[in-house]
Amino acid sequence: MSTIFSKIVSGEIAAYKVAESNDYLAFLDVHPLTKGHVLVIPKKETDYIFDINDDEYMGMWVFAKIVAQGIRKVFPCRKVGVAVVGLEVAHAHIHLIPLNNVDDMNFARPKLTLADDEMVGISEAIREAISEVTNSSK
Numbered sequence: 001m002s003t004i005f006s007k008i009v010s011g012e013i014a015a016y017k018v019a020e021s022n023d024y025l026a027f028l029d030v031h032p033l034t035k036g037h038v039l040v041i042p043k044k045e046t047d048y049i050f051d052i053n054d055d056e057y058m059g060m061w062v063f064a065k066i067v068a069q070g071i072r073k074v075f076p077c078r079k080v081g082v083a084v085v086g087l088e089v090a091h092a093h094i095h096l097i098p099l100n101n102v103d104d105m106n107f108a109r110p111k112l113t114l115a116d117d118e119m120v121g122i123s124e125a126i127r128e129a130i131s132e133v134t135n136s137s138k
Contacts, residue, residue: 005091016123070130
């Protein structure tokens with residue numbers, strides 16, 4: 001079964017990508033809780049995050065950490081929150097959400113609708129910040 005996330009990985013569906021490696025992909029949530037809400041996925045489709053093999057699982061968290069550092073540079077916030085829910089799409093994914101208060105991570109509240117040009121600008125800004133983070137750590 002091919003999920004919407006697998007279709008993003010294959011290029012069948014467009015996404016606002018912020019980071020990509022051979023094994024992982026990070027892109028903006030199209031129905032974000034806050035500006036800068038990013039999803040991190042393994043490219044290999046696995047439904048349940050705890051079914052991912054150990055090396056891929058740990059690699060995904062290291063990748064998510066780098067993405068979170070980029071998010072925080074673009075969206076000054078108290079923290080970048082992390083959530084793994086996994087019920088809405090049968091493809092393991094991590095939500096990275098800029099937080100200034102606990103309610104920023106309330107999945108029951110109405111989602112934002114952002115214009116395409118704003119989503120493009122956000123994805124470009126996060127991509128640039130991630131590049132700065134990875135270049136400064138070398």
